Amino acid sequence: MSSPISEKTLVVITGASRGIGRACAVAFAKDTRFSNSDLTLSLLARGQDGLTRTVELVRKAASASHSRIREEEEDSSKGGEITVHTNCVDLNNLDTLETDIQSVFQECASSIKSSLSSSMSCYDRTIFINNAGSTGYLGPIASSSFPSPREIQATLDLNVTSTLWLSSYFIRYFASNDQGTNLSSSSSLSSSPYLFILIT
Numbered sequence: 001m002s003s004p005i006s007e008k009t010l011v012v013i014t015g016a017s018r019g020i021g022r023a024c025a026v027a028f029a030k031d032t033r034f035s036n037s038d039l040t041l042s043l044l045a046r047g048q049d050g051l052t053r054t055v056e057l058v059r060k061a062a063s064a065s066h067s068r069i070r071e072e073e074e075d076s077s078k079g080g081e082i083t084v085h086t087n088c089v090d091l092n093n094l095d096t097l098e099t100d101i102q103s104v105f106q107e108c109a110s111s112i113k114s115s116l117s118s119s120m121s122c123y124d125r126t127i128f129i130n131n132a133g134s135t136g137y138l139g140p141i142a143s144s145s146f147p148s149p150r151e152i153q154a155t156l157d158l159n160v161t162s163t164l165w166l167s168s169y170f171i172r173y174f175a176s177n178d179q180g181t182n183l184s185s186s187s188s189l190s191s192s193p194y195l196f197i198l199i200t
Contacts, residue, residue: 026054
C-alpha cells in the first residue's frame with residue numbers, strides 16, 4: 001500500500017468539465033492517501049454546468065474515501081480536507097488568458113501575493129494537469145467546410161500557445177520549490193496524424 005501523503009497539495013486541472021479532466025479530479029478526491037492532508041483542487045473549464053457536475057462527483061468520491069470537502073467560508077486549519085475551486089476560463093482567448101489565470105492562481109494561494117516568491121510557500125506539492133485541448137477540424141483539405149484562418153489560429157492558440165504559456169506560468173508561480181509536477185495530455189493525433197485531411 002502506498003504511504004499516506006501529508007503535504008499540502010495543490011492540483012490544477014484544465015478541461016475539468018468532462019472526460020479525462022473530470023476523471024482526474026474524481027481520482028484525486030477518491031485517493032485515500034490524501035485523507036489526512038490538505039488537498040486543493042482548482043478546476044478550470046469553459047462551461048459552468050460541466051464543472052458543477054464534476055464537483056458533485058468529487059463530493060461523492062471524497063465521501064467514499066472518508067475525506068471532507070471544505071466549504072469556502074470554513075476555517076482551513078483543521079487539516080485532512082479537500083478544497084475545491086471552480087473557474088470558467090476560456091484558454092482559447094489570449095486577450096484575457098493571463099489576467100484570468102493570475103486570478104485563478106491568486107485564489108489558490110488564498111490571498112493576493114505581492115510577488116511570485118511569496119506564493120511558493122503556500123503548498124508543499126503542486127500538480128498541474130494541462131488537459132484542455134481540441135482536435136479542431138478533421139476532414140478533407142479541399143472541403144467547403146474547411147476552417148477559416150481565424151478558426152485554424154484558434155485551434156493552435158488552444159493546443160499550443162496557451163498550453164506552453166500555462167505550463168511556464170504555473171512552474172514560475174508555484175513549482176520552483178522542486179515539488180511541482182506538470183502533466184500535459186494529448187490525443188493520438190500527435191503521433192498518428194489524421195491522413196484524410198490530405199485527400200482531395
